Amino acid sequence: MRVNTLSLVALISTFSAATYADETVNISNWNGYIADDTLPSFTQATGIKATYDIHDSNEVLESKLMTGNTGYDVVSPSNHFLSRLIKAGAIQKLDRSQLPNWKNLDPALMKKLEVNDPGNQYGYPYMWGTAGIGYNVEKIKAIFGNTDVTHSWSLFFDENNIKKLSECGVAIIDNPTQILPITLNYLGLPPHSHEPADYKKAEQALLKIRPYVQYFHASKYISDLANGNVCAVIGFNGDIVQAAASAREAKNGIDIAYSIPDEGSTLWLDMVVMPKSAPHEKNGYAYMNYLLEPKVIANISNSIHYANPNSAADAFVDPAVKQDLAIYPPKSVMDKLFTVEDLPAAIARLSTRLWTKLKTNT
Numbered sequence: 001m002r003v004n005t006l007s008l009v010a011l012i013s014t015f016s017a018a019t020y021a022d023e024t025v026n027i028s029n030w031n032g033y034i035a036d037d038t039l040p041s042f043t044q045a046t047g048i049k050a051t052y053d054i055h056d057s058n059e060v061l062e063s064k065l066m067t068g069n070t071g072y073d074v075v076s077p078s079n080h081f082l083s084r085l086i087k088a089g090a091i092q093k094l095d096r097s098q099l100p101n102w103k104n105l106d107p108a109l110m111k112k113l114e115v116n117d118p119g120n121q122y123g124y125p126y127m128w129g130t131a132g133i134g135y136n137v138e139k140i141k142a143i144f145g146n147t148d149v150t151h152s153w154s155l156f157f158d159e160n161n162i163k164k165l166s167e168c169g170v171a172i173i174d175n176p177t178q179i180l181p182i183t184l185n186y187l188g189l190p191p192h193s194h195e196p197a198d199y200k201k202a203e204q205a206l207l208k209i210r211p212y213v214q215y216f217h218a219s220k221y222i223s224d225l226a227n228g229n230v231c232a233v234i235g236f237n238g239d240i241v242q243a244a245a246s247a248r249e250a251k252n253g254i255d256i257a258y259s260i261p262d263e264g265s266t267l268w269l270d271m272v273v274m275p276k277s278a279p280h281e282k283n284g285y286a287y288m289n290y291l292l293e294p295k296v297i298a299n300i301s302n303s304i305h306y307a308n309p310n311s312a313a314d315a316f317v318d319p320a321v322k323q324d325l326a327i328y329p330p331k332s333v334m335d336k337l338f339t340v341e342d343l344p345a346a347i348a349r350l351s352t353r354l355w356t357k358l359k360t361n362t
Helices: 038-046 058-066 079-087 100-104 107-113 137-144 159-165 176-186 196-212 220-227 237-250 281-291 294-304 311-316 345-360
Strands: 024-029 049-054 123-136 170-173 215-217 232-236 256-259 265-273 337-339
Touching: 024 281, 038 049, 038 281, 038 294, 058 079, 079 265, 100 311, 107 123, 107 265, 107 337, 123 137, 123 176, 123 220, 123 237, 123 294, 137 159, 159 196, 170 176, 170 220, 176 196, 176 232, 176 265, 176 345, 196 345, 215 220, 220 232, 220 237, 232 237, 237 256, 281 294, 294 311
Parallel strands: 024 049, 170 215, 170 232, 265 337
Antiparallel strands: 123 232, 123 256, 123 265
């Protein structure tokens, strides 16, 4: 789930329905989420010109798709939005006969995705990642004596622990879709409960630790962790990897690490799907199949440091990326991950109210 912004030295253009060429594919993806040479290489291989738009939130993309004629052929919503788009008829079932590289997809990941798309009929993952704990190694050791505490969510949810942490700064990603399931799971409740009473328990747990949380923000914690302004965060793995890289580049002596607690955490997947009104279906399928080429998707992972779902690509992923457990967790950890699900409207509204109350501290 790409929320931070990085430079994109690729073909990006804003387009209208009147300007499409026959040999064109129109794509919408997250910012900074592709290798510099992916689109030029695709055009060279197929003769199809790729126009590339960016969206900065699932809500923005969903709004466009719900209007109908977006002009897009291929888009990348996050997995928890997938079921909503399916129910709304905004995206189409895929014709796998036009995706011969489908066979390269990791069956285990595809199985987890079935909570959003039973039978994997409407899309496949582009990149995937996790939510977990990013922390300043030396500061955690100074407070607790070692880093063992980072292997449990009690580092945040135990008031004694987070009170100590608050001395060096605590931040939580502004993302109820991730934090509420994590909280519910920690409490021993279904992470995607449909019971209002369960959310009341989650609310109580979060309000209890609220005084010790410096802020909730989508991305500010990346630079703050790298600079030493906070020492522990709940955030996305890719953001923590970026913070660690920034600290190394700055040579500021700050060692940043990432942990997925033993209780388990969320698995997010950004998808590749085709809108119902795609104007260039054939070209869209050509691009979708191209992304399933092992060397192509491995090159993207090597560029943006996110895990891809392509088993055949493993041999082409840089060892530094593939062996980074923050990017590619071991199977023992993968087995404890759960995908984020779309919730009934009433529960979604309840979650929004809860989160607003938490953020405003009222």
